[in-house]
Amino acid sequence: MNNDVFFRYGVVCEPRPITLVLLSFYSRGATWKLPFPDHLLTVPYHPKIDGTRLCDKEEGKAWRSLNPRNLPSSKRICDQIPQFLMASGFSGDETAPFFGFLGAAAALVFSCMGAAYGTAKSGVGVASMGVMRPELVMKSIVPVVMAGVLGIYGLIIAVIISTGINPKAKSYYLFDGYAHLSSGLACGLAGLSAGMAIGIVGDAGVRANAQQPKLFVGMILILIFAEALALYGLIVGIILSSRAGQSRAD
């Protein structure tokens, strides 16, 4: 077969003697099929295999000639491997769904983390102040509702992304995968931060509102600013995930 190559000649990138000794066990009649042509594997001189011993200086030169750093780039297997992978059809696009799905996961998980933090922190504040002023509890649920909306933002982006990954209907390249990843991370991390803000402001706000009723409007204003942060993340996430269909303009 034209492509049969003895394994020992495949060790151009590994000139260390000990490795060659170990691998020489495989060289006895073993064939190694490699998906690249033979002319790249021409080894100038191989001290171990050719069997003749030279003086030390010549032998050192022979070993050094095997070092891939001394070979021209067209003969270095390590430089050729990407081309061979691509010649056999590997372009990295098979792994693009990993990044897309991870983007959807990031969108939902981080938004839920923010929503949970906001809900829990302000909920504890509501429960504490409700002991003294039970009539204010229903009004003070506003921070909890605003935190819950963050989870919905994450859900929106996660569903947009995961229904946008459909390699049977439309090719899904690495560009699309990375666009979806960034979309999910943008929305998710923004939701996480907004949730932390809403939680801490809500906790302080409801406790203060119980003691000074005029503070209610101020608490709502601050909560709206905090919620806007998550909205920025949602907007950027939607813009990025709309880029995902625009790859390979050729």
Place this chain on the structure above:
Amino acid sequence: MSGSVMVGDSSSWSRALVKISPYTFSAVGIAIAIGVSVLGAAWGIYITGSSLIGAAIKAPRITSKNLISVIFCEAVAIYGVIVAIILQTKLESVPASQIYAPESLRAGYAIFASGIIVGFANLVCGLCVGIIGSSCALSDAQNSSLFVKILVIEIFGSALGLFGVIVGIIMSAQATWPAKTV
């Protein structure tokens, strides 16, 4: 093959990822779906339970009503069980020649992402419901009209686990392996 050498058009992440079997991703995803959900449920239960027991020393009437907070946390674990069982039915064995085909890789990634989503969304949901449940028990011990009002907050918290389950199930529908006969 001589001539200009392109040192890889594909990204190095892709070259690393393509060496990992999709079965690895699927298995880890399913394990995370159930394991991390149960972690969230357990965390919530011990936060709620310890507060509930402490508050009930002076107000034993609150015990039976506030067990509902513990049940909300348990529901989070049930979500994890449901999704893990659904995901493991999506796990198929494909012939060895097709294990690294693009469709197999995508199925592995889909199960992995679905597992992460459900696991971590349930983790935070369990924590949230646990903290609110603990406050609910403490305030109910002092003023019994507060129980239902704080329960409303707890329901908002438990919606987060449902979001995770919804997205996880939508994503698991993408986990289609190549057909057995080539």
